């Protein structure tokens with residue numbers, strides 16, 4: 029298994045927001061995590077990456093318990109955006125090059141392989157011709173694609189993305205779908221959080237619906253983009 033979350037409990041200030049969640053992801057799966065705002069989707073993803081502590085349960089990445097896991101280059105993570113614009117004046121290529129840091133170490137100068145990986149990642153998200161521009165001049169959707177390219181540049185086996193398509197223009201959604209398709213065909217595994225599946229629907233192999241900190245559905249994707257908001261509707 030690429031990822032195993034076993035009866036994970038996460039509590040903030042004593043309040044459980046993940047309540048014994050179990051999830052397994054096999055190689056080459058594309059798993060969409062759906063659910064209403066505040067249901068615990070981001071917390072589940074962060075728990076799976078060791079970014080929030082578990083109060084009970086266990087996580088294994090590539091078969092290794094999280095506390096012993098060190099091969100971070102096998103993972104790419106695109107966090108949920110909190111407002112647009114970091115205020116940091118960086119070019120598109122500079123941001124994507126950060127995705128090579130786990131591989132090259134902080135003191136070594138970028139190699140030809142690093143530069144090639146950055147160029148390929150930008151190509152993959154359809155931004156090759158914008159490499160030298162400041163990130164700030166790009167649209168929200170294009171900036172999101174820069175972050176995806178940064179995750180891809182490290183050559184991960186598992187890509188975890190938190191709401192990569194939220195508030196993103198249609199062109200960027202299509203570019204993202206094409207890029208995910210190629211990533212998976214090259215052997216990658218994807219877990220992403222989404223509100224609406226849109227153009228990603230044909231790519232996903234499984235949908236997991238989180239509701240009040242629990243997984244209430246794990247299997248076929250919902251038929252329409254509104255189904256997951258009311259996971260029990262239509263069950264009767």
Ligand SMILES: Nc1ncnc2c1ncn2[C@@H]1O[C@H](COP(=O)(O)OP(=O)(O)O)[C@@H](O)[C@H]1O
Pocket residue numbers: 040041045063064065066067068069070071072
């Ligand atoms: N750092 C935090 N401290 C306290 N409460 C938090 C924190 N992060 C999230 N929460 C709460 O945990 C619940 C789940 O949040 P989250 O995982 O972000 O949900 P989702 O991603 O599904 O919108 C929400 O009620 C949210 O307010």
Ligand SMILES: [Mg+2]
Pocket residue numbers: 069070071108190
């Ligand atoms: Mg979230």
